[in-house]
Amino acid sequence: MTSLEQVSTLVLVPQVAEAVRCPVIAAGGIADARGLAAAFALGAVGVQVGTVLMATEECEVSPAFKQMMVRARETDTYLEPRGRAGSRMFKGDFTKTALQDLKETKSPTVPDLDLVQTGVGQVTGMIRDVRTVAEVIDSMVGQARKLLPGLISNLS
Numbered sequence: 001m002t003s004l005e006q007v008s009t010l011v012l013v014p015q016v017a018e019a020v021r022c023p024v025i026a027a028g029g030i031a032d033a034r035g036l037a038a039a040f041a042l043g044a045v046g047v048q049v050g051t052v053l054m055a056t057e058e059c060e061v062s063p064a065f066k067q068m069m070v071r072a073r074e075t076d077t078y079l080e081p082r083g084r085a086g087s088r089m090f091k092g093d094f095t096k097t098a099l100q101d102l103k104e105t106k107s108p109t110v111p112d113l114d115l116v117q118t119g120v121g122q123v124t125g126m127i128r129d130v131r132t133v134a135e136v137i138d139s140m141v142g143q144a145r146k147l148l149p150g151l152i153s154n155l156s
């Protein structure tokens, strides 16, 4: 769930890390090595990813919904209020156009249940293809290992 205040990960995680005495796991908008590295810099010891793992071969969401994630930009979602929090979903306009296009390319249809129930993060805008879970995690961790040491040169 997402806070209705929509406080970004960049603003939230450092404050949580300051306020608590336990390890902090950052979540929200993290899809690759850059997000992982940023989360460490913000004070987290690890990350939880959601949306990027839905766009994997192993995920049980429909293949057509995965294609919607590949196609979507970060502005194609909105926050649907649910009580004191909310779920981020694809916007109606985007859904309509994407479904029409998918129909024309003879892709499998998106089950109604997926459209009604499946949340999706803004990070969908960073998803370029459907990969395996191993590819997602390996590239995230492997590239972060290479990325992090090089960042120090930005300070000089």
Ligand SMILES: Cc1cc2nc3c(=O)[nH]c(=O)nc-3n(C[C@H](O)[C@H](O)[C@H](O)COP(=O)(O)O)c2cc1C
Pocket: 001, 027, 028, 029, 030, 048, 049, 050, 051, 052, 054, 118, 119, 120, 121, 122, 123
């Ligand atoms: C399909 C889906 C269902 C989720 N369901 C819940 C939920 O029931 N409760 C909750 O607190 N967070 C839920 N989340 C949020 C995730 O646990 C995670 O914090 C979030 O997806 C991380 O942000 P990201 O999608 O940008 O990686 C869900 C996320 C997705 C993608």
